[in-house]
Amino acid sequence: MTPRDARYPFLAAAREAVTETGVDLGTLVATDEPAVDRGRERVERALLAGRVDSETSDEWRVEDELLSYPIARILVSLLDSPAAVEKYAAAEAKTAIERLKDDLEAAGSELRSTPDANLDRETLIAELGLDGAITPEADTPQPAAAPEWFWIEVGTYLDLATGLGDDWRLVNRELSDGQVRVDREELFRLLRAAIRRRVAEGLPFEGLDEDEGIAAELEAELTDLRRLLSERPAVGEIDFVARELFPPCIENLLQKAEEGVELEAVEGFTLMAFLTGIGMDADEIVAFCRESSLDPDGIRYQIEYLQADRGTQYPPPSCETLSTYGICHNEDDHWKVAGHPLAYYQHQLETTDQNLVDWREQAAVDSGK
Numbered sequence: 001m002t003p004r005d006a007r008y009p010f011l012a013a014a015r016e017a018v019t020e021t022g023v024d025l026g027t028l029v030a031t032d033e034p035a036v037d038r039g040r041e042r043v044e045r046a047l048l049a050g051r052v053d054s055e056t057s058d059e060w061r062v063e064d065e066l067l068s069y070p071i072a073r074i075l076v077s078l079l080d081s082p083a084a085v086e087k088y089a090a091a092e093a094k095t096a097i098e099r100l101k102d103d104l105e106a107a108g109s110e111l112r113s114t115p116d117a118n119l120d121r122e123t124l125i126a127e128l129g130l131d132g133a134i135t136p137e138a139d140t141p142q143p144a145a146a147p148e149w150f151w152i153e154v155g156t157y158l159d160l161a162t163g164l165g166d167d168w169r170l171v172n173r174e175l176s177d178g179q180v181r182v183d184r185e186e187l188f189r190l191l192r193a194a195i196r197r198r199v200a201e202g203l204p205f206e207g208l209d210e211d212e213g214i215a216a217e218l219e220a221e222l223t224d225l226r227r228l229l230s231e232r233p234a235v236g237e238i239d240f241v242a243r244e245l246f247p248p249c250i251e252n253l254l255q256k257a258e259e260g261v262e263l264e265a266v267e268g269f270t271l272m273a274f275l276t277g278i279g280m281d282a283d284e285i286v287a288f289c290r291e292s293s294l295d296p297d298g299i300r301y302q303i304e305y306l307q308a309d310r311g312t313q314y315p316p317p318s319c320e321t322l323s324t325y326g327i328c329h330n331e332d333d334h335w336k337v338a339g340h341p342l343a344y345y346q347h348q349l350e351t352t353d354q355n356l357v358d359w360r361e362q363a364a365v366d367s368g369k
């Protein structure tokens with residue numbers, strides 16, 4: 001088992017490493033080993049933040065990290081939600097590509113490169129079964145470690161680029177001799193699609209009975225994950241932005257971000273889910289959070305991730321859940337008013353006697369639109 005197995009757990013070598021540990025996953029779960037906790041974190045991070053790396057990476061041994069992958073796959077299967085599987089696979093792929101970029105950068109700097117932890121592009125391409133379908137451009141002088149241009153077989157290109165948007169349509173690409181020209185960043189995007197597909201293969205697992213065996217042992221972890229994702233308050237559609245009426249939990253998160261502090265995954269998820277829940281779109285949220293630690297790309301990515309099954313949005317967690325995460329302090333006894341930040345905000349809107357202007361209207365006036 002090498003650190004690379006733990007960093008790229010979807011590779012064949014990592015699967016073999018799991019087998020070689022001789023660890024029985026049922027026993028691992030029954031004895032509540034650290035890998036189980038890390039597996040839960042893996043899924044939680046995937047669903048809330050769109051990535052799977054740990055917020056406390058120093059806490060985990062290589063073995064915990066490696067074994068957390070099969071545990072996470074069982075957990076996400078038990079969530080019984082196609083959107084959760086899709087988000088999980090996309091988050092694994094996103095994290096893997098970020099790691100690959102780091103590794104390629106390290107390859108150019110011998111001081112940082114760690115052979116048994118790092119991966120190279122060729123190995124990944126071969127692992128994904130894309131050997132021979134992707135080649136660096138030979139005609140352009142380019143550094144071997146970081147070629148800028150690649151040619152990819154048109155069939156493979158069409159397969160991987162499906163759903164990526166108009167820019168990826170063949171009519172908008174340079175095509176020659178049955179191959180499509182892509183730059184380095186575009187290749188990363190296509191590899192991400194291939195990894196996402198690899199991770200999603202075989203998910204959700206069939207035949208897991210929630211009341212038996214390993215699934216039953218994971219009940220506490222599942223309850224935690226479901227609580228985070230399925231607490232839909234009974235509120236009608238809200239479409240009004242008045243920061244002065246936001247509940248303290250949300251105002252505190254906004255202020256924290258505006259002080260330049262990085263929000264934790266559950267904090268960022270809560271804030272974005274609240275802002276989308278009151279009717280804001282991605283552009284409005286980016287403008288609203290302009291002076292904060294939240295970067296526009298991260299905001300857009302997270303909002304995309306808030307899409308749950310059947311096109312609905314994930315709401316923020318309930319007051320009770322936010323209190324367990326230390327985000328709610330039940331200021332002014334809010335729980336007596338409503339059990340959910342969106343319900344609380346709706347109540348505030350309905351009972352206020354202030355003459356309020358929607359922030360979006362004011363922003364349009366200020367910008368002269």
Ligand code: SF4
Pocket residue numbers: 247248249250318319320322323327328329330331333334335338339340341344
């Ligand atoms: S009680 Fe609910 S709405 Fe009020 S601060 Fe806590 S989480 Fe927010």
